[in-house]
Amino acid sequence: EVQLVESGGGLIQPGGSLRLSCAASGFAVSRSYMSWVRQAPGKGLEWVSLIYSGGDTYYADSMKGRFTISRDESKNTLYLQMNSLSPEDTAMYYCAKLGSTRTMDYWGRGTLVTVSS
Amino acid sequence: ETVMTQSPATLSVSPGERATLSCRASQSVSSNLAWYQQKPGQSPRLLIYGASTRATGIPARFSGSGSGTEFTLTINSLQSEDFAVYYCQQYDNWPLCSFGQGTKLEIK
Numbered sequence: 001e002v003q004l005v006e007s008g009g010g011l012i013q014p015g016g017s018l019r020l021s022c023a024a025s026g027f028a029v030s031r032s033y034m035s036w037v038r039q040a041p042g043k044g045l046e047w048v049s050l051i052y053s054g055g056d057t058y059y060a061d062s063m064k065g066r067f068t069i070s071r072d073e074s075k076n077t078l079y080l081q082m083n084s085l086s087p088e089d090t091a092m093y094y095c096a097k098l099g100s101t102r103t104m105d106y107w108g109r110g111t112l113v114t115v116s117s
Numbered sequence: 118e119t120v121m122t123q124s125p126a127t128l129s130v131s132p133g134e135r136a137t138l139s140c141r142a143s144q145s146v147s148s149n150l151a152w153y154q155q156k157p158g159q160s161p162r163l164l165i166y167g168a169s170t171r172a173t174g175i176p177a178r179f180s181g182s183g184s185g186t187e188f189t190l191t192i193n194s195l196q197s198e199d200f201a202v203y204y205c206q207q208y209d210n211w212p213l214c215s216f217g218q219g220t221k222l223e224i225k
Binding site: 033037044045046047050052058060061094101102103104105107108109110 | 118151155159160161162163166167172204208211212213215216218219
């Protein structure tokens, strides 16, 4: 059974950094396409980043240069390193596994990031 | 960047009736369109991909149609568990993608 469990969220001051984790089970992160999607409180979904099975990475324009997606094969875990955080980055962050149809077939429950002084 | 616009923002429908949700793309996305359902406090769930193919385990009362720039999600015989927020997503310029702002389907 595919499971995704995010962690690492919390309250962080503007300008700070945070690393989110997404522990996977039931499949190999290193052989999958994985994404991060965020949702600001009361708002819609916003795609953040994607990593190919081959390791190539992609970002939404507003996150490029500040966020870094990565993975650890030995821990079967996906990461999102977030730097220079601002209040606009406050959101629930979800990790998702993409299927062969290029859509997000499995989602975690999310981890909440709050950027505030 | 392809902008996805959903309408209406809120749709009120009675249980047992049919709901029709719309999604428009600012440029053609072919059939590279998905629909997701999100209930309060839950993560999104994939309903439809390829504009019209139901994902595994999705009931037949959910159907998708359209191509190019105009898409529709139809839910027949609404059940209580169908009242939720629905998002469309284009993945035509994959790996980049974008979501619509969502349509809240509420009980009339």
